[in-house]
Amino acid sequence: MYMPRHFTEDSTDAAVAMARSVGFGHLVVVGPDGPTSTPVPFLISDDGTRVRAHLARPNAIWKLAPCDALLVVPISDAYISPGWYPSKAEHGKVVPTWNYEVVHMHGRLVAHDDADWTATMVGDLTDLNEAGLPEPWTLHDAPADFIGQLMRGIVGVELEVVRIDAKRKLSQNKSEADLAGATSGLAGCPLPRSEAVRRAMDERKGAWDLNG
DSSP states (O other): OOOOGGGEEOOHHHHHHHHHHHOEEEEEEEETTEEEEEEEEOEEOTTSSEEEEEEETTOTHHHHOSEEEEEEEEEEEEEEOGGGOTHHHHTOOOOOEEEEEEEEEEEEEEEEOOHHHHHHHHHHHHHHHHTTSSSOOOGGGSOHHHHHHHHTTEEEEEEEEEEEEEEEESSTTSOHHHHHHHHHHHHTOOOHHHHHHHHHHHHHGGGOOOOO
16 A cells, blocks of 8 residues: 555554454455455454454355455545635645545464354454444344354454554645645535544544644
């Protein structure tokens, strides 16, 4: 991934938090027919070195393991109109762009065709995503034979992470006035993803050195 210095998130803790806030990404590997990917919900360790997930048994990707792999985690994205910049009225030298946050996790993919490992992973994944609900569902709420049948249809996978690239392109390279204009413009957009980017810009702008 192209990583200009002013868009790079250096903190591993921040990158892990970004990935965990979404918990869903695209696992990419290179097979005999070229690159292929599959969407996966996942769990990431606190230190960012391990990512656990599972795939349907017929999904050929797990059969390629052990292999190098990339997990792409899109965090947020939104279109930025040049019409939102005050500098448009000053000199007109502005163009459209796209703001976004994304995490890339590079590593070695291994498969766990092991019932106990996969059951633990699925239980942990379920508990994490049910935690905020009024009446959390657990694996024990379904009949054991039903869960057992479904478990036989999946295979656990784990990404042993060797590098994390986290990028936050949130108008840090713009003047303070243009940043404020972009934030205000996003606030007027009805799309949920625009609001997510606006919040990210508001949260982060205090940490940036805005030189215009």
